[in-house]
Amino acid sequence: MDSFEINKILGALLGTCLVLLAVHIASGAIFAPAAPAKPGYVVEVKQEQQPAQPGPAAAPAGQPIETLLASASIERGTEVAKQCELCHNLGKGQGAKIGPDLYGVVGRKVASEPGFNYSAPLKAKGGTWTFDALNTWLTNPRADVPGTLMTFAGLPNEHQRADVIAYLNSNSDHPLPLPKTAQNQPAANPPAGNNNPPAGAKSPPAAAAPAANAPAPAAPAK
């Protein structure tokens, strides 16, 4: 086999390849692969909420505290406040426990209880404990003031927050007037009015009798 013959064979192979390539290109042009309008499968990638604490997350979502306070209950707030008593005294002049005394905290300057060793971040917060500030703080103290010493998870329930804020406000020498909203008065009055309706001529005896007799039957029962 001389080199001329080898050249012919290689030339034939090369020619074949070129023809195949040409056919491939031509077929691609003829049978253009149309992209499906709708892919057979869709890979959905959920957008991860990357920042664990984006700025506004500290602000409580939901109704404004003014609205919530309109239907808040000091009584229920007293119950909620039991969680706080683990670390806080609530009575006047009782002093600090793990946290500062909360008597009169509504309207008080932030981090201002004399003698309590507040954390630097809380001292740096500044301002006063308004209803609004307390609402944000109690939603998630550590989101509101990163680095605070108050290792309390927070009250995610906005009604519980309003209740405990109403209670804290009442627990003071100078309770602040609750913020007035359009719904405030109407919402607060009807329940009170319904308890002693003049029309309820029949209900007062029913209500009064058990009230008057309650202590007597209750005692023998126990």
Ligand code: HEC
């Ligand atoms: C695990 C203990 C703990 C619990 C429970 C707790 N707190 Fe606190 N609280 C603290 C500490 C500690 C501080 C001081 C925080 C600092 O210096 O960063 C504080 C600070 C505060 C302040 C700021 C007081 C000021 O003088 O500026 C308020 C208001 C407050 N707490 C309200 C509450 C309420 C309301 C509850 C219940 C719903 C509660 N805390 C539950 C430990 C606690």
